[in-house]
Structure formats: structure tokens, C-alpha cells
Amino acid sequence: MARTSKQTKKRAPQKRRTSxxxxxxxxxxxxxxxxxxxxxxxxxxxLPLAIAPVVLGTGAAQTVDHNLHWVIALACLAVAVLxxxxxxxxxxxxxxxxxxxxQRVGPARITASGRVPAxxxxxxxxxxxxxxxxxxxxxxxxxxxxxxxxxxxxCIVAAWFYTGGKRPYGYNAMGELFVFVFFGLVATLGTTWVxxxxxxxxxxxxxxxxxxxxxxxxxxxxxxDIDQDRQVGKRTLTVLIGRRATQALFTLFVLxxxxxxxxxxxxYPIAWLAPFALLAGIPAILIVWTYRQPRELVIALGLTSLTxxxxxxxxxxxxxx
Numbered sequence: 001m002a003r004t005s006k007q008t009k010k011r012a013p014q015k016r017r018t019s020x021x022x023x024x025x026x027x028x029x030x031x032x033x034x035x036x037x038x039x040x041x042x043x044x045x046x047l048p049l050a051i052a053p054v055v056l057g058t059g060a061a062q063t064v065d066h067n068l069h070w071v072i073a074l075a076c077l078a079v080a081v082l083x084x085x086x087x088x089x090x091x092x093x094x095x096x097x098x099x100x101x102x103q104r105v106g107p108a109r110i111t112a113s114g115r116v117p118a119x120x121x122x123x124x125x126x127x128x129x130x131x132x133x134x135x136x137x138x139x140x141x142x143x144x145x146x147x148x149x150x151x152x153x154x155c156i157v158a159a160w161f162y163t164g165g166k167r168p169y170g171y172n173a174m175g176e177l178f179v180f181v182f183f184g185l186v187a188t189l190g191t192t193w194v195x196x197x198x199x200x201x202x203x204x205x206x207x208x209x210x211x212x213x214x215x216x217x218x219x220x221x222x223x224x225d226i227d228q229d230r231q232v233g234k235r236t237l238t239v240l241i242g243r244r245a246t247q248a249l250f251t252l253f254v255l256x257x258x259x260x261x262x263x264x265x266x267x268y269p270i271a272w273l274a275p276f277a278l279l280a281g282i283p284a285i286l287i288v289w290t291y292r293q294p295r296e297l298v299i300a301l302g303l304t305s306l307t308x309x310x311x312x313x314x315x316x317x318x319x320x321x
Contacts, residue, residue: 041110041121043088045302048309049183049217050084051077053210055312057191059319060203064196066320072142076191078135079152086128087159093121094163098232129156143194151190158182173237175222176215184211202319205264209257209315213308216253217301219246220288224297250288254281254304261315271318277310 054077062068096111097118110116136152139145158178162170169178188207189199222229222238223246229239238246261274284303291297 037110037115038124041089041092042085045305046088046217047081047084048305049210049214050080050187052213052308052312053183053187053207054080054191055309055316056206056210057188057203058195059316060188060200060206061192061195061198062320063202064198064200069195072139072195073191075135075139075142076194079132079139080187082128082132082135083155083159086125086132086156087162089121089125089128090160091163093118093125094168096121098163129159132156139194143197145194148190148194151186155182155186170236171234173235173240175218176237179214179218180211183214184208202264202268205260206315209260209311210308212253212257213304213311216250217304217308219250219253220284220297220300220304222246223250223288224294224301227294247288251285254285254307257311261311261318264315264318268318268321270321271315273318274311274314277307277314280304280310281307 054073057076058068058073092111111118111121133152133156137149140148140152159182161168162175162178169175185207188210189203192199192203219238222236223243225234226236226238226243226246228234229236241249258275258278261271265271265274280303284300284307287296287300287303291300
């Protein structure tokens with residue numbers, strides 16, 4: 001009887017295993033890729049973080065040279081936006097081939113989903129990096145600040161190794177530091193320098209504020225993905241310090257820029273309007289502290305980016321008004 005019962009047992013169906021690396025999987029047929037898919041992959045909600053430093057840096061430059069060098073300012077804006085989009089595609093590629101995005105909570109990535117070959121996503125990232133380099137070269141030629149070629153090269157290298165290479169610093173709790181340096185200090189101070197050839201105190205305060213906002217967005221992003229990052233061994237700062245410390249640090253990063261704007265407002269009274277940007281910042285902080293589902297933090301990301309952009313616009317008005 002025991003033998004008969006063993007024969008009658010049905011084997012549980014085995015799950016089909018697929019590679020954790022999307023680059024080794026066949027492309028999933030989900031219909032033709034549309035422009036909307038590519039635009040989504042560019043992560044346009046992050047662009048305010050590229051725009052804000054240029055606006056702030058331009059405002060600081062006009063405290064030294066009251067003329068608006070709009071050609072150079074627009075070129076700086078183009079470099080910042082192109083680099084940001086290049087970073088986003090590079091992250092999509094690198095995280096996708098590592099399998100980090102396989103169980104992500106936020107919007108699906110085109111590499112991880114298998115809809116686009118990984119090499120094509122990499123090519124798009126390289127195209128945006130190249131365009132940023134070309135525009136940056138025109139700024140250098142116009143201003144004759146040849147030493148800034150090294151700064152531009154460092155920006156591209158830092159953009160790639162955030163999640164690329166064998167030892168990406170974004171996987172080892174260094175993301176916030178590099179984001180602060182390149183999306184805050186370098187972007188803002190570089191914009192000021194090529195327009196005014198000077199770095200006044202206003203530029204440094206604005207650069208710190210821009211860097212803190214960029215770090216806040218990164219913290220919210222990593223807080224959303226904390227469980228998935230732990231599973232795949234991605235050691236972000238959030239993974240290391242935990243949820244509560246991340247929430248406190250996020251709050252600090254959002255609020256400190258307004259302390260700095262108060263300092264600026266002592267000389268430029270219109271800058272007292274900067275706290276109006278908290279109309280987006282306070283809800284972002286509340287979401288970060290009270291969220292129940294990780295997806296809710298996607299809203300906090302967008303609100304924090306809008307806070308940075310609103311802050312930049314109001315401080316710029318204060319500096320030039």
C-alpha cells in the first residue's frame with residue numbers, strides 16, 4: 001500500500017528558472033517600445049535637481065556681475081540636464097544587469113523589465129554623456145577656463161561609477177556624499193564661476209542648499225527600496241543606518257536649506273519668500289514619516305524635487321530682485 005500511495009503522488013510542478021541578469025534573458029515581447037517608455041526611463045521627475053543648482057548659481061553670479069550671461073547660463077542648464085538624464089539611463093543599465101531592479105517598488109526600469117537590450121540602454125546613456133561633454137566643451141572654449149575640462153571629466157566618471165563598474169560607490173553608502181559634491185557644490189559653483197569668475201558667499205550657501213536637496217531625494221529613494229536593497233546586498237546609507245535615522249536625516253536635509261536662505265535674506269530681503277517652497281517640502285516630510293507602503297515615497301520624491309526647484313526660483317528672485 002505504501003508503494004502504491006507513493007506511485008499515486010503527483011510531483012509538484014517545478015518553477016521555471018530564469019537568469020537574474022536581464023542582459024542574459026531574451027527581450028520580452030510587450031509590444032513596440034514607445035516614446036513614453038523612453039521618457040519614463042529618463043526619469044523627468046529628477047530634472048528639477050539638475051535645474052535648481054544652475055538657477056541658484058546664476059543668481060549668485062549676478063550678485064557679482066549684474067548682467068545675465070544667458071548663453072552661458074543656458075549652456076550650463078543643458079549640461080546639467082543632459083548629465084542627469086545620462087545618469088538615469090546609466091543607473092537603469094547598471095542596476096538592471098546586476099539584478100538590483102528585479103523586485104523594485106517604484107516604476108519599472110526598461111533594462112530590468114527585459115523590454116530593451118541592456119546594450120541599447122547603455123548606448124543611450126553614453127549618447128547623453130557625450131552631448132553633455134560637447135556642450136561643456138563649448139563653455140570652456142567661450143570662457144577659456146581650460147582647467148574645467150578636468151571637472152567635467154570627473155562629473156562623467158562620477159556619474160558612471162555611481163552604480164557602474166565593479167565597485168560602485170552607490171552600493172557602499174557613498175551615494176549621498178558624491179551627490180552632495182557633484183549635484184550641489186560642483187553644479188552650483190561651476191555655474192557661478194563661468195559667469196562671474198568669482199565665488200561669493202551667496203554661491204557657497206546656495207551650493208550647500210542644492211546639495212542637501214539632492215541628498216534628500218536620494219534618501220527618500222533608498223528608503224523606498226530599503227528591503228529590496230538589503231536582499232540584493234546593496235549597502236546604501238539607508239540600509240546601514242535604518243529607517244528612523246534616514247527619516248530624521250531626510251527632514252534635516254529638507255529644512256537646513258531654509259536656514260541658509262534666512263542668512264541670504266539678511267542681505268537680500270526678497271529671499272524671505274523662500275519658505276513658501278515648504279508648501280511642497282512639509283508634505284514630503286510628513287509622507288516620509290508616516291508612509292505605510294513604499295510606493296507612497298514616490299510622491300515624496302516628486303514633492304522634494306519640486307521643493308528644490310521652488311526654493312531655487314525664490315532665492316534667485318531674492319538675489320537679483
